[in-house]
Amino acid sequence: MTEDRKYGAIIIGGGHNGLVCAAFLARAGQSVLVVEAADQLGGAARNAEIAPGYTAPACAHILHLLHPRVRSKLKLRRHGLKLAARRLPTVALDPDGNHLTLGGGRIAGTVPEEDARSWRRLHKRLLRMAGALHPFLGRIPPRLGGESWQDRLTLARLGLSLRMLGKAEMRDFLRIVNMNAADLLDDELSDDRLKGALAFDAVLGTNFGPRSPGSVLTWLYRLAGEAKGGRSGLALPAGGMGAVTDALAASALDLGVDIRTGTPVRRIVVEDDRAAAVELESGNVLRTRAVVSSADPKTTFLDLVGPEHLDTGFLRRVRSIRTNGLAAKLNLALDELPDFPGLDRAALGGRLVIAPDIGYVERAFDHSKYGEYSAEPAIEITIPTVHDASLAPGGGHVLSAVVQYAPRDLKGGWEAHRDAFADHAVAAIARYAPGLAGRIVGRQLLTPADIERDFRIAGGHWHHGDLAVDQMLMLRPVPGWAQYGTPVAGLYLCGAGAHPGGGVMGAAGMNAAQRILAARKAGNAA
Numbered sequence: 001m002t003e004d005r006k007y008g009a010i011i012i013g014g015g016h017n018g019l020v021c022a023a024f025l026a027r028a029g030q031s032v033l034v035v036e037a038a039d040q041l042g043g044a045a046r047n048a049e050i051a052p053g054y055t056a057p058a059c060a061h062i063l064h065l066l067h068p069r070v071r072s073k074l075k076l077r078r079h080g081l082k083l084a085a086r087r088l089p090t091v092a093l094d095p096d097g098n099h100l101t102l103g104g105g106r107i108a109g110t111v112p113e114e115d116a117r118s119w120r121r122l123h124k125r126l127l128r129m130a131g132a133l134h135p136f137l138g139r140i141p142p143r144l145g146g147e148s149w150q151d152r153l154t155l156a157r158l159g160l161s162l163r164m165l166g167k168a169e170m171r172d173f174l175r176i177v178n179m180n181a182a183d184l185l186d187d188e189l190s191d192d193r194l195k196g197a198l199a200f201d202a203v204l205g206t207n208f209g210p211r212s213p214g215s216v217l218t219w220l221y222r223l224a225g226e227a228k229g230g231r232s233g234l235a236l237p238a239g240g241m242g243a244v245t246d247a248l249a250a251s252a253l254d255l256g257v258d259i260r261t262g263t264p265v266r267r268i269v270v271e272d273d274r275a276a277a278v279e280l281e282s283g284n285v286l287r288t289r290a291v292v293s294s295a296d297p298k299t300t301f302l303d304l305v306g307p308e309h310l311d312t313g314f315l316r317r318v319r320s321i322r323t324n325g326l327a328a329k330l331n332l333a334l335d336e337l338p339d340f341p342g343l344d345r346a347a348l349g350g351r352l353v354i355a356p357d358i359g360y361v362e363r364a365f366d367h368s369k370y371g372e373y374s375a376e377p378a379i380e381i382t383i384p385t386v387h388d389a390s391l392a393p394g395g396g397h398v399l400s401a402v403v404q405y406a407p408r409d410l411k412g413g414w415e416a417h418r419d420a421f422a423d424h425a426v427a428a429i430a431r432y433a434p435g436l437a438g439r440i441v442g443r444q445l446l447t448p449a450d451i452e453r454d455f456r457i458a459g460g461h462w463h464h465g466d467l468a469v470d471q472m473l474m475l476r477p478v479p480g481w482a483q484y485g486t487p488v489a490g491l492y493l494c495g496a497g498a499h500p501g502g503g504v505m506g507a508a509g510m511n512a513a514q515r516i517l518a519a520r521k522a523g524n525a526a
């Protein structure tokens with residue numbers, strides 16, 4: 001059945017980017033419908049009940065990248081977004097209990113004075129470089145060789161922003177941007193705990209180890225998201241990551257967006273080479289002027305559009321996007337706050353990192369190259385209930401952990417190994433919190449294969465596709481199509497698979513809306 005109402009735009013997926021895109025389009029007067037397959041909005045940025053009364057962040061747990069324009073233009077505070085904690089310190093856990101606490105370039109704990117000074121300097125330097133990249137995140141990437149004044153302006157702005165670094169620092173930027181994080185850290189610092197924790201920052205959510213070329217670039221890119229938008233630093237939303245989604249949905253609804261959950265799209269209907277409608281799993285067809293997909297590029301083009309509508313060159317590029325997810329999520333429901341010797345309650349409210357030295361992280365990565373999970377995984381932990389007791393009943397706590405590396409295509413398959421891997425991850429944490437196992441009343445492990453199935457993300461990948469030199473900026477998702485439009489007229493991308501990639505940033509959704517509105521103004525479809 002074809003439904004009567006024709007929308008100006010239909011957004012596939014009510015993850016945070018889909019909601020951002022919908023809200024910006026509605027703000028500009030467009031009629032917009034969001035259709036989300038799951039019963040809950042938020043995609044990878046939603047909450048999950050992991051045991052009766054225990055609310056955990058399903059995947060994403062730290063808010064540190066949200067674009068300032070998304071926050072302000074969509075009035076997220078007015079729509080209920082509050083932070084339970086901001087500027088979380090990072091605690092580099094040490095097996096002997098000599099933990100280090102890092103925050104804003106400062107270090108608490110015993111490190112050589114020379115390292116403390118060097119890290120302060122390096123931190124400032126990296127932030128300045130990341131700051132130069134920041135303006136690029138909230139803009140439509142220019143076409144390489146593009147003739148329009150907008151393409152030229154964006155390139156000129158990027159050039160200017162790098163020039164503003166000054167001659168010496170620009171040279172330094174060009175030198176380090178191709179380095180691997182391990183070499184840079186070894187050049188500048190000596191303390192293993194410090195270097196381990198920083199090396200993990202460089203590779204979190206990526207398909208890299210600290211010795212992989214390009215890992216400094218991904219680190220800078222991550223810092224770029226934090227650099228300007230990040231007055232709150234690493235933050236935990238009150239009510240969990242799902243509260244960000246709730247605020248975005250409230251903003252979108254207030255702007256007149258229609259939202260349907262539990263509504264999977266079966267296919268994008270292409271007529272005369274143009275996206276004309278979406279067909280739902282229910283069989284209903286919804287006609288529209290534009291289809292905007294926040295599903296990852298492989299899902300969008302290979303499953304929803306279908307190869308018959310795409311030329312072979314484009315198809316080959318889409319098929320080549322690397323989407324092997326390596327980050328698993330472990331959520332634990334605990335009856336009490338775990339005891340980490342050497343850390344008090346306030347410290348447990350920080351971001352705890354298990355990456356005691358660079359070699360540890362690199363060895364963890366090595367396993368993934370051969371389709372194995374890490375024997376000793378690198379782990380990022382938050383305990384949101386230290387700041388927000390509403391997330392667990394009666395004095396209980398939630399421990400949320402990103403565990404690397406767990407390849408999507410595990411040798412022998414995840415069904416045979418999932419419990420062993422979860423035991424393994426718990427044991428790795430229990431090394432620093434000896435009584436942990438006895439406090440667990442519920443446990444949920446999401447491997448990349450689970451994330452692929454439950455969140456409809458190809459490969460279960462954090463960024464919907466690797467962030468690497470050949471898959472970022474003007475080359476994302478594929479060369480020639482980095483401006484959110486696609487070879488199918490009237491079809492756009494607005495999710496993490498497009499520039500600037502993943503993380504709860506909202507920039508892809510915001511930039512895509514700007515692109516669609518510009519096309520409307522110019523009176524063209526693609």
Ligand SMILES: Cc1cc2nc3c(=O)[nH]c(=O)nc-3n(C[C@H](O)[C@H](O)[C@H](O)COP(=O)(O)OP(=O)(O)OC[C@H]3O[C@@H](n4cnc5c(N)ncnc54)[C@H](O)[C@@H]3O)c2cc1C
Binds near residue numbers: 037041059455
């Ligand atoms: C384990 C893990 C930990 C992470 N931790 C952090 C973190 O701490 N901080 C951070 O900033 N980022 C983190 N990230 C990354 C971040 O969660 C994602 O990059 C981001 O949420 C992607 O948002 P999105 O809106 O682009 O896509 P998604 O969140 O993937 O949303 C896309 C939506 O589209 C829907 N959809 C797909 N196909 C269809 C269809 N056919 N019909 C209807 N709907 C459909 C999906 O159900 C989904 O809801 C993490 C990611 C992972 C995997």
